[in-house]
Amino acid sequence: MRKAIILDADACTGCRVCELICSMAKHGEYNPKKSYIRVIANIDFGVYLPVLLTNCDFCGECTEWCPVEAISLHDAGKAAIMQRKSKIGQFPIPFVRG
Numbered sequence: 001m002r003k004a005i006i007l008d009a010d011a012c013t014g015c016r017v018c019e020l021i022c023s024m025a026k027h028g029e030y031n032p033k034k035s036y037i038r039v040i041a042n043i044d045f046g047v048y049l050p051v052l053l054t055n056c057d058f059c060g061e062c063t064e065w066c067p068v069e070a071i072s073l074h075d076a077g078k079a080a081i082m083q084r085k086s087k088i089g090q091f092p093i094p095f096v097r098g
């Protein structure tokens, strides 16, 4: 199955739990520097954008722990439909692998 992870910057609070969960899942330690997801922050505008690195294997572990469901794992077909329904220029952003 082709998988897609949808990143919703409008929902993200910048808590960075996802970075901790990924580093623990992949490297056995809480170390954001070893995470395959990074949260980019623009403090001035209060905007947070979670971004997947190329090492991400779409295991979905981080999506289980995001407190506001700003990252979610889907079948790629479903993600494409969700993107089509969203307005141009708005999130969510789907990353697809499979």
Ligand code: SF4
Pocket (backbone or CB within 6 Å): 011, 012, 013, 014, 015, 016, 017, 018, 019, 039, 048, 050, 065, 066, 067, 068, 069, 070, 071
């Ligand atoms: S994606 Fe979720 S877990 Fe990651 S920083 Fe945003 S709100 Fe927190």
Ligand code: SF4
Pocket (backbone or CB within 6 Å): 021, 022, 023, 025, 026, 035, 036, 037, 052, 055, 056, 057, 058, 059, 060, 061, 062, 063
């Ligand atoms: S889906 Fe990607 S970013 Fe999330 S825990 Fe798995 S490898 Fe890390």
